Amino acid sequence: MLSFLPAHLKGIISSVLLLLNTLFWTPLLFTLAIIKLILPFQSVRRALDPFIIGIAESWIACNSGWMKLVQKLEYRVTGIENIKHEGWYLISSNHQSWSDITILQHIFNKRVPFFKFFLKQELIWVPIMGINWWALEFPFMKRYSKEFLEKNPHLKGKDMETTRQACEKYKHTPIAIFNFMEGTRFTKSKHERQNSPYKHLLKPKAGGAAFVLEAMDGLITRLVNITVVYDKDTPMDYWSFLCGKVNKATIHVEQIVIPPELLTGDYNNDPEFRADFQDWISAIWQEKDELIESIKNQQNTPQSEGLVKEIETA
Numbered sequence: 001m002l003s004f005l006p007a008h009l010k011g012i013i014s015s016v017l018l019l020l021n022t023l024f025w026t027p028l029l030f031t032l033a034i035i036k037l038i039l040p041f042q043s044v045r046r047a048l049d050p051f052i053i054g055i056a057e058s059w060i061a062c063n064s065g066w067m068k069l070v071q072k073l074e075y076r077v078t079g080i081e082n083i084k085h086e087g088w089y090l091i092s093s094n095h096q097s098w099s100d101i102t103i104l105q106h107i108f109n110k111r112v113p114f115f116k117f118f119l120k121q122e123l124i125w126v127p128i129m130g131i132n133w134w135a136l137e138f139p140f141m142k143r144y145s146k147e148f149l150e151k152n153p154h155l156k157g158k159d160m161e162t163t164r165q166a167c168e169k170y171k172h173t174p175i176a177i178f179n180f181m182e183g184t185r186f187t188k189s190k191h192e193r194q195n196s197p198y199k200h201l202l203k204p205k206a207g208g209a210a211f212v213l214e215a216m217d218g219l220i221t222r223l224v225n226i227t228v229v230y231d232k233d234t235p236m237d238y239w240s241f242l243c244g245k246v247n248k249a250t251i252h253v254e255q256i257v258i259p260p261e262l263l264t265g266d267y268n269n270d271p272e273f274r275a276d277f278q279d280w281i282s283a284i285w286q287e288k289d290e291l292i293e294s295i296k297n298q299q300n301t302p303q304s305e306g307l308v309k310e311i312e313t314a
Contacts, residue, residue, distance in 0.1 A: 051163035139166035
């Protein structure tokens, strides 16, 4: 409706609506999280978790509302029809833009279980959002360098302990654990610095995915492999997204059955398992790289009938 407005005016309207939406839902999330903290019983958790997830999904739905109000969305999506809302999934995507998460939440909201992200510990101090991430029980991870662990060996395995504690809470309610395996957004400079073997991707970090699968004790058996390709010359900063300049993308969704032998191995201490897991991820990444190349080659041609122009939120 308002997509005809000048870009900067759309950016201002989007920013205000995003902030108001966040401020509206934050007190509700925080109140329920405090109740769970004061009454740490499984019966309380099981009673309140559906309400907390419902609030989070409503928050995302309202974000989708202002996106469709202010922007002209043309997200071409394939493969999403076979994903079910009930179930446990490991979800991974390539990472190109600050807007990736907002767009994927818009597309997948109420189609899969609510996304849970593993976040850097420092992000808990982000104003407003840090409180919400804590209330939604996103795990906050503290990463240590090899040099630091050599000097402080007692902290080795601390990240795995945090993963286990978080995943223990996820065993009672269907959940989708989201992991950007590249670990950071793709840029040409990062790609060159890594000497990545892939044309359009950074090297994947398989350890986080392996830790999650191990901690979930075989409950997660499927990987939802998402490939996001923005149209040529699309700006990657979040302000451009708010201004409606990041409104065209192709999103391909593939559901992969995880080999049973890779569900519960010891990634840290079993070299053979680690090699097998890395080989499995590398094969997926190679196919993803080839798919991105194919999509980029087709983006200037008429879209096939199988592509969906706009995904309406449930």
